[in-house]
Amino acid sequence: MFENKEKTSIDKLGEFGLIDHLTSVIELSSQHTVLGTGDDGALLDAKGKQIVISTDSLVENVHFDMMYTPLKHLGYKAAVANFSDICAMNAVPEQITVSISFSSKYTLESIEELYSGILIACKKYKVDLVGGDTCTIPNGLVINVTAIGYQDAGKEVKRGGAKEGDLLCVTGDLGGAFMGLQLLEREKRVFLENKEMKPDLQDHDYIVGRQLRPEARVDLVNMLAEHEIIPTSMIDVSDGLSSEIFHLSKHSEVDFAVYEDKLPIDQDTYNMAMEFGIDPTTAALNGGEDYEILFTIPQSDYDKVKNSQDISVIGYAREKGMKNQLISKSGNVHDLQAQGWQHE
Amino acid sequence: MFENKEKTSIDKLGEFGLIDHLTSVIELSSQHTVLGTGDDGALLDAKGKQIVISTDSLVENVHFDMMYTPLKHLGYKAAVANFSDICAMNAVPEQITVSISFSSKYTLESIEELYSGILIACKKYKVDLVGGDTCTIPNGLVINVTAIGYQDAGKEVKRGGAKEGDLLCVTGDLGGAFMGLQLLEREKRVFLENKEMKPDLQDHDYIVGRQLRPEARVDLVNMLAEHEIIPTSMIDVSDGLSSEIFHLSKHSEVDFAVYEDKLPIDQDTYNMAMEFGIDPTTAALNGGEDYEILFTIPQSDYDKVKNSQDISVIGYAREKGMKNQLISKSGNVHDLQAQGWQHE
Numbered sequence: 001m002f003e004n005k006e007k008t009s010i011d012k013l014g015e016f017g018l019i020d021h022l023t024s025v026i027e028l029s030s031q032h033t034v035l036g037t038g039d040d041g042a043l044l045d046a047k048g049k050q051i052v053i054s055t056d057s058l059v060e061n062v063h064f065d066m067m068y069t070p071l072k073h074l075g076y077k078a079a080v081a082n083f084s085d086i087c088a089m090n091a092v093p094e095q096i097t098v099s100i101s102f103s104s105k106y107t108l109e110s111i112e113e114l115y116s117g118i119l120i121a122c123k124k125y126k127v128d129l130v131g132g133d134t135c136t137i138p139n140g141l142v143i144n145v146t147a148i149g150y151q152d153a154g155k156e157v158k159r160g161g162a163k164e165g166d167l168l169c170v171t172g173d174l175g176g177a178f179m180g181l182q183l184l185e186r187e188k189r190v191f192l193e194n195k196e197m198k199p200d201l202q203d204h205d206y207i208v209g210r211q212l213r214p215e216a217r218v219d220l221v222n223m224l225a226e227h228e229i230i231p232t233s234m235i236d237v238s239d240g241l242s243s244e245i246f247h248l249s250k251h252s253e254v255d256f257a258v259y260e261d262k263l264p265i266d267q268d269t270y271n272m273a274m275e276f277g278i279d280p281t282t283a284a285l286n287g288g289e290d291y292e293i294l295f296t297i298p299q300s301d302y303d304k305v306k307n308s309q310d311i312s313v314i315g316y317a318r319e320k321g322m323k324n325q326l327i328s329k330s331g332n333v334h335d336l337q338a339q340g341w342q343h344e
Numbered sequence: 345m346f347e348n349k350e351k352t353s354i355d356k357l358g359e360f361g362l363i364d365h366l367t368s369v370i371e372l373s374s375q376h377t378v379l380g381t382g383d384d385g386a387l388l389d390a391k392g393k394q395i396v397i398s399t400d401s402l403v404e405n406v407h408f409d410m411m412y413t414p415l416k417h418l419g420y421k422a423a424v425a426n427f428s429d430i431c432a433m434n435a436v437p438e439q440i441t442v443s444i445s446f447s448s449k450y451t452l453e454s455i456e457e458l459y460s461g462i463l464i465a466c467k468k469y470k471v472d473l474v475g476g477d478t479c480t481i482p483n484g485l486v487i488n489v490t491a492i493g494y495q496d497a498g499k500e501v502k503r504g505g506a507k508e509g510d511l512l513c514v515t516g517d518l519g520g521a522f523m524g525l526q527l528l529e530r531e532k533r534v535f536l537e538n539k540e541m542k543p544d545l546q547d548h549d550y551i552v553g554r555q556l557r558p559e560a561r562v563d564l565v566n567m568l569a570e571h572e573i574i575p576t577s578m579i580d581v582s583d584g585l586s587s588e589i590f591h592l593s594k595h596s597e598v599d600f601a602v603y604e605d606k607l608p609i610d611q612d613t614y615n616m617a618m619e620f621g622i623d624p625t626t627a628a629l630n631g632g633e634d635y636e637i638l639f640t641i642p643q644s645d646y647d648k649v650k651n652s653q654d655i656s657v658i659g660y661a662r663e664k665g666m667k668n669q670l671i672s673k674s675g676n677v678h679d680l681q682a683q684g685w686q687h688e
Contacts, residue, residue, distance in 0.1 A: 034394065035500075035502065038503075038595075039503050039595075040398060040429045040432035040433050040503070040578075040580060041396040041398035041429050041430055041432070041433045041435070041491075041493070042396070042397045042398070043394055043395070043396055043433070043500055044390075044394070044395040044396075044397060045390075045394050045395070045497065046388075046390035046393075048392065049390075050378065050387055050388070051387070051388040051389070051390060052385040052386070052387055052388075053385055053386045053388060053439070053441060053474065053475060053490075053492065054384060054385035054386070054441075055441040055442075055443055055475050055476060055488075055490060056443075056477050057443050057445060057477055057479050057488070059445060059479045059480070059481055060481075061482065062479055062480060062481075063479075085384045085385050086384075086385055088384035088385070089383065089384050089385045089387070091385070095397070097398075097399040097490055098399075099399055099400075099401050099443075099488045101401060101445075101486050101488075130397065131397060131398060131399050132399060133399060133400055133401055135401050135403045135406055135407075135486075136403070136406060137403055137404075137406075137481070137483070137484055138405065138482075138483045138484055139481070139482045139483045139484075140481055140482055140483075142445050142479075142481060142486055144399075144401070144443045144445075144488045146399060146441055146490040147385075148397065149385070153389065156387055158379065158383050159382075159383050159384070234384075235384060236384060251382075251383075
């Protein structure tokens with residue numbers, strides 16, 4: 001953190017040299033990958049499955065701050081954020097392509113570090129990096145990832161499809177990535193005021209990790225297949241729970257009731273929210289980048305999820321027009337706002 | 345050209361609004377597209393075919409100059425350049441995802457114009473735009489396109505595979521995009537010196553069009569299927585003929601002999617090269633962005649291509665170690681250099 005180890009200029013490698021250099025360590029692992037990097041295109045064989053494709057960009061000073069984002073973590077997160085989109089269709093990611101645009105302040109070592117984070121994520125999730133390009137831009141860093149995933153036809157899940165009475169479920173816990181960001185921003189301000197100060201992130205591994213090194217819920221997709229559950233709607237929590245609820249609501253033409261006391265909030269998230277004077281419920285509702293999965297299931301599937309430690313039933317779908325509402329711990333009813341973080 | 349009609353700031357739409365706005369006019373046409381934009385991912389059904397995927401970026405002031413690149417043409421070219429990569433695997437493009445990163449100097453109207461060019465290309469080539477995102481960057485414009493294409497297993501063609509004795513073929517003509525760029529650069533300099541001067545592009549529609557509005561050779565892929573030709577190697581001419589020959593040579597482990605008098609050069613390209621004091625052969629060998637297809641076929645397929653007005657047999661593959669060489673009109677032999685334009 002706050003380090004600067006830049007060394008080799010990339011100019012002498014050229015684009016071909018850089019791509020060859022970066023991709024030389026790639027080992028393919030997906031059964032659907034026929035040919036990876038090195039030609040005009042990659043070759044994939046869907047073997048009768050449906051293909052899911054998704055693309056997303058991370059931009060310096062919009063989606064991340066180089067002051068406290070290690071490049072390896074950034075690469076990891078760029079990959080995982082796209083895996084998460086594939087999971088949100090109930091599919092398993094198996095390939096990505098990566099385009100990196102960077103200014104001349106980035107050296108070979110820094111791009112290698114970014115790339116190594118992408119490859120660590122690929123290895124962990126058994127995803128093949130099958131294509132990509134690099135180019136220079138006047139300022140900053142843009143990482144664009146396109147992910148490809150697979151699912152049997154009929155098992156893919158869209159945002160629209162939730163029916164009245166369906167249970168609203170979410171994996172893991174919420175608000176951690178947001179509180180991790182608050183902490184990193186605070187320590188950055190402290191550091192900028194006094195460069196002698198070391199950032200105090202001790203004992204906050206969980207929320208800092210949630211922000212810098214999130215995970216994609218491929219395990220949920222596998223668990224759903226195992227238990228023969230096909231959710232009626234699905235979305236990943238990248239912009240904040242509240243915002244995602246509005247997406248499901250809009251696409252499915254239902255409204256949701258959400259119970260405050262059911263929102264899964266980790267103790268570290270809770271404590272840090274209190275320290276910042278932020279309502280932990282607000283952090284859970286509006287904090288983005290948790291990359292958990294929000295989904296709906298018919299009530300008949302309740303028995304299949306009720307014993308999962310990692311799935312919380314937080315509400316239910318009801319008739320359109322009843323509004324998306326939060327039922328507070330004290331029983332008060334509040335209209336939800338879709339104030340999830342709007343990417344610029 | 346040289347116009348500035350910027351109007352609406354994009355801020356008020358937000359990312360979701362902008363994407364909704366831009367994608368609202370999309371009509372799907374590929375039989376392989378199950379679901380387009382609007383969810384976490386798009387759904388594609390390969391229906392037993394192999395999938396080809398390719399990604400590429402166009403960057404302001406690296407790949408294009410806003411002074412003489414109309415945004416609509418730029419969008420068209422960004423799409424077509426990626427279609428061309430799919431064609432270069434002997435596949436037909438059917439979907440793209442598009443990520444656009446732009447600075448605040450770009451207005452809604454300008455992004456719409458860019459997008460409209462992409463959609464015109466999609467419509468012409470029957471390609472579906474199935475996903476994408478937009479984000480702001482501090483400076484400039486980056487367009488990243490990922491294209492997906494299809495081909496029967498066994499008919500995809502890589503860069504490696506050319507055998508000794510195979511014929512080296514190229515579609516269309518070469519050097520036009522490069523001479524178009526020289527002309528545009530000259531007229532830009534004239535304009536910058538005297539803003540009263542109007543750019544003189546009259547009678548040069550062909551080479552200016554080759555630079556600003558190239559086409560992808562999907563027709564070649566269809567023609568090859570019709571005539572039951574499977575090339576032994578293939579690549580598109582994006583960086584210059586000479587550079588592409590070296591790619592085929594490296595991947596196929598053969599060397600090539602190329603005949604100068606067989607190089608297809610349009611009359612307008614030839615004349616403009618002479619006007620600039622550039623050897624037309626040099627323009628054909630080293631000029632990039634023609635997006636023609638360079639490929640090799642066994643001699644036994646010669647009869648199937650010999651009558652095509654649009655395919656030139658320009659040389660042949662020979663034993664590795666004999667070097668890639670140009671046999672000049674006067675019979676002299678020159679070693680080729682892989683000095684194709686290296687993207688930065």
